[in-house]
Amino acid sequence: xxxxxxxxxxHWRVIPLIIVLGLGSGIPFGYHLSxxxxxxxxxxxxxxxxxxxxxxxxxxxxxxILLWSTAVSVYSVGGLLGSMxxxxxxxxxxxxxxxxxxNLLGIxxxxxxxxxxxxxxxxxxxxxxxxxxxxxxxxxxxxxxYLGEMSPINLRGFVNTTAPMFVTTGKLFxxxxxxxxxxxxxxxxxxxxxxxxxxxxxxxxxMNFYPETPxxxxxxxxxxxxxIKAMHRIWGPGDHQVEINEILAQQEMRKENKSMSIIELxxxxxxxxxxxxxxxxxxxxxxxxxxxxxxxxxxxxxxxGLPLEKIPYISLGIGSFELLAVMxxxxxxxxxxxxxxxxxxxxxxxxxxxxxxxxxxxxxxTHWIPYxxxxxxxxxxxxxxxxxxxxxxxxxxxxxxxxxRASVFVIxxxxxxxxxxxxxxxxxxxxxxxxxxxxxxxxxxxVVSGIFLFFFLPETxxxxxxxxxxxxxxxxxxxxxxQQTIEFSTxx
Numbered sequence: 012x013x014x015x016x017x018x019x020x021x022h023w024r025v026i027p028l029i030i031v032l033g034l035g036s037g038i039p040f041g042y043h044l045s046x047x048x049x050x051x052x053x054x055x056x057x058x059x060x061x062x063x064x065x066x067x068x069x070x071x072x073x074x075x076i077l078l079w080s081t082a083v084s085v086y087s088v089g090g091l092l093g094s095m096x097x098x099x100x101x102x103x104x105x106x107x108x109x110x111x112x113x114n115l116l117g118i119x120x121x122x123x124x125x126x127x128x129x130x131x132x133x134x135x136x137x138x139x140x141x142x143x144x145x146x147x148x149x150x151x152x153x154x155x156x157y158l159g160e161m162s163p164i165n166l167r168g169f170v171n172t173t174a175p176m177f178v179t180t181g182k183l184f185x186x187x188x189x190x191x192x193x194x195x196x197x198x199x200x201x202x203x204x205x206x207x208x209x210x211x212x213x214x215x216x217x218m219n220f221y222p223e224t225p226x227x228x229x230x231x232x233x234x235x236x237x238x239i240k241a242m243h244r245i246w247g248p249g250d251h252q253v254e255i256n257e258i259l260a261q262q263e264m265r266k267e268n269k270s271m272s273i274i275e276l277x278x279x280x281x282x283x284x285x286x287x288x289x290x291x292x293x294x295x296x297x298x299x300x301x302x303x304x305x306x307x308x309x310x311x312x313x314x315x316g317l318p319l320e321k322i323p324y325i326s327l328g329i330g331s332f333e334l335l336a337v338m339x340x341x342x343x344x345x346x347x348x349x350x351x352x353x354x355x356x357x358x359x360x361x362x363x364x365x366x367x368x369x370x371x372x373x374x375x376x377t378h379w380i381p382y383x384x385x386x387x388x389x390x391x392x393x394x395x396x397x398x399x400x401x402x403x404x405x406x407x408x409x410x411x412x413x414x415x416r417a418s419v420f421v422i423x424x425x426x427x428x429x430x431x432x433x434x435x436x437x438x439x440x441x442x443x444x445x446x447x448x449x450x451x452x453x454x455x456x457x458v459v460s461g462i463f464l465f466f467f468l469p470e471t472x473x474x475x476x477x478x479x480x481x482x483x484x485x486x487x488x489x490x491x492x493x494q495q496t497i498e499f500s501t502x503x
Contacts (some may be wrong), residue, residue, distance in 0.1 A: 019056070022163050022246050028221060029158070029170060033177030035114060035214025036154035038149045039207040039220045042188075045330075047083060048205060049189025053200040055079055058133045086144040087432040093148025098273065098417040100149065102231070106157040113150035115217040118141055129477025138203075146211075148428065152420045159408035159416070160224035161245050166254055168349065168472060171405035172341040175379040178355045179337045179396065183330035184388050190323060228260045234317075256415075257475050259490045277419045278474045284411050284486040286419075288468055292406065294459040297430035300364055300453030303438060304391055311371070311384045329392050335502025336396030348472040350464070351407050356398020357461035363391035364454040371447030408478055409471040459491030 019026070062070035093113075100109050110186050123139030155174050162170035190197040194203035221230075222241035228239040238258070242251045276282060308329065312322050344352060367387040370380050409420045441447050468483040 016463075019166065019169075022166055024245060024247050025162065025170065025387060028161065028245060029173050031217045031221070032063070032110075032154055032157060034182075034210050035110065035218070036147075036150040037052065037174055037177025038181035039117065039210055040151050041178040041183075041337065042456070043086070043143055043147065043181075044184040045182040045185030046189050047086075049185070049195045050200050050204055051079070051420055053195075054082065054133075054136060054199055056197070057128060057200075058135075061131050061133050062181050064131065072110040078133060078137075082133075082140050084432065085137055085141045087428050089141040089144025089146075090148035090426060090431075091144075093150075094428055095151055096470055097149045097424065098421040101153055101156065101417045105223045105227050105231070106153045106160070107218060107221065109153045110157070111215060112216050113146050113153065115209040116146040116441045117211035118208050118215070120146055121205035121211065125201050125205030125208065131354055148424060152417075152424050155404045155408060156416055157224055160226045160413070163251070164257065164473070164475065166345070168344040168405055169341055171408050172337070172401050174404055175396075176334070176337045176341055176403040179334045179400070180332070183327065186323070186327050186330050211253065213473060225254065226258050229282065229411050249250055257477070261476050268330070271415050271418050273418045273421060276415055276422075279415075281463060281480075281484065281487050282415060284467065284483050285415075286422075288410065289407055289419055289423060290426075291460055291461070291463055292353075292399065292403050292468075293426050294430075295456060296403050297434065298453060298456040299399055300450055300457075301392070301395050301400070302431075302434055303442070303449065303453065304367075306387055311381060311388060316378075316381070328431035329389060330345055332389055333392050333400070335385055337395045337401045339400075340397045340401040344402065344405070346474070348470050349402050349409075350468055350470045353398050353406070353468075354400045354461055354465055355401075357457050357464075359383065359394040360391055360398065361454050361457045361461070362493060363387045363394065364450045364457070367391065368447055368450045368454070371450075374447075383479075403421040406468075406471060409474075409476075410483075412476050412480070437484040 013103050055075050058075055059070050061337065062068075062074075068270035071084055097109070100112070103235060104112075120142035122137045123135045127133065155171070158170055158174055159167070188203055188206065189194060194200070194206070222237070223232075224240045225238045225245075228241055230233050239251075239255070242254065243249075246254075267365065271279065276286065296308075308326065309322055317325065340352060364387075367384055370384040371388060376386065407419060407423060408416070408479050441452070445452075467486065470481060471479055
């Protein structure tokens with residue numbers, strides 16, 4: 012801990028940049044995940060009122076459901092398109108310019124939604140939701156790449172885990188803002204949905220004071236002087252020779268300094284096992300059961316006899332518990348390592364799912380069983396925040412070189428947006444068919460993935476990208492001599 016604090020003091024200039032990036036990308040992403048549920052009743056009422064003013068009759072219930080579901084789902088469509096575009100845009104224009112562009116999109120989206128009630132147009136909400144998705148699909152990709160590329164080696168784990176911390180903070184902020192005592196009212200809901208536009212304005216202004224990432228300046232722009240100036244601006248004075256050597260080593264590893272496309276990434280044999288690991292931990296994140304837990308939480312709390320009006324505040328407790336876990340993970344990851352914490356969290360999450368399956372199956376047996384279910388829910392969310400919810404992005408960022416990082420994050424983001432949409436559509440049918448036993452699907456996924464990662468995921472703590480690649484080459488070229496492996500990998 013003393014070494015971590017010493018490194019943090021030495022590189023104190025990183026902290027303001029972490030906050031700026033989190034305010035502009037992390038918090039808005041989490042905010043829009045949680046705040047939409049608080050606005051559901053108000054937006055449906057607004058759609059009905061607008062329809063009556065236009066056509067003189069009440070809107071059919073089926074049409075309300077269609078328009079509302081369109082407004083909700085079009086967010087994922089925009090997110091998918093933004094993610095797909097992020098790889099090309101970041102390679103072409105750099106991370107800093109992409110941040111500025113995404114902020115302009117976010118401000119436009121906020122204006123559309125915020126003025127929808129004045130303009131008496133529910134179509135503006137649909138357009139705004141699409142633009143929100145497009146903005147966040149682009150910005151969250153650029154955000155995690157920027158974090159990874161501007162962090163010094165000895166603080167890389169901490170810096171990378173701040174992204175989930177701000178996303179979780181955004182979710183909690185959205186829950187607070189959605190309370191009826193705050194902005195969750197008939198009058199203020201447009202401002203509630205568009206509130207993050209203010210953060211986009213602030214982020215747009217502040218990003219003008221920060222440079223492009225050092226690896227981009229060195230490897231793409233081939234400007235070592237600007238790269239060194241950026242390091243001094245972000246990390247403070249010093250030679251930063253370790254980071255410079257790592258970037259130069261990546262330059263030697265891929266002499267053409269050309270970022271890889273997704274097709275090149277998939278075809279490249281020296282990145283095969285890195286891609287396998289990325290797919291497994293991304294799939295595990297989606298199929299961890301966390302969305303199902305949130306789906307079940309309200310019914311469990313109601314069954315436990317908790318008053319309906321108190322449940323939103325209990326949900327705040329869950330969000331606070333997750334934020335606490337993310338903050339603990341951010342500090343502990345530099346001490347215990349990524350792999351230990353991730354696999355340990357998988358084990359505890361599987362245990363909580365098994366316990367929750369039992370207690371939900373026996374819910375009517377005695378009066379205290381629902382309280383046990385509530386405890387399992389809180390603990391599951393805690394270990395989710397301690398493990399995959401925080402470390403997935405950090406591990407992926409550390410495994411990938413600059414040449415492959417943009418395409419890898421495009422793949423991850425596309426899988427996440429598709430998974431978010433598919434799970435929302437499919438899970439109600441799975442739950443109807445299996446009841447509480449649906450959690451066994453997630454239990455099996457976590458256990459199988461944990462065993463796979465135990466054998467094949469290397470520890471990335473404190474290692475340079477060259478050391479990590481060397482470990483993966485033992486898998487990628489396991490039937491070849493080490494010297495042949497090294498010679499082959501230098502072409503990347």
